[in-house]
Amino acid sequence: MRLPIFYGWVVVAVVFVTMGVGINARTAFSLLFPPILDEFGWERGVIAGAFSFGFLVSAGLSPSLGRLMDRRGSCPTGSCGGAVSR
Numbered sequence: 001m002r003l004p005i006f007y008g009w010v011v012v013a014v015v016f017v018t019m020g021v022g023i024n025a026r027t028a029f030s031l032l033f034p035p036i037l038d039e040f041g042w043e044r045g046v047i048a049g050a051f052s053f054g055f056l057v058s059a060g061l062s063p064s065l066g067r068l069m070d071r072r073g074s075c076p077t078g079s080c081g082g083a084v085s086r
Helices: 007-027 029-040 044-072 074-085
Strands: none
């Protein structure tokens, strides 16, 4: 079946939506910050530090995970990530 538009634009649209959802999920922390403070009673610095640590870990692991995905593929890498997060 042939699409009425160039398939590359479908890929661009899917990536655009995926990146938008991913970025908004990470930056929504500022909206959730006051309820987290109220719920757990933790100090602001502890919560913000944990979130910042997560950003730093993500930034540090991204190059090596990118290389791993290039060598092994996305399916094994994603499966390992899912197993580690459990």
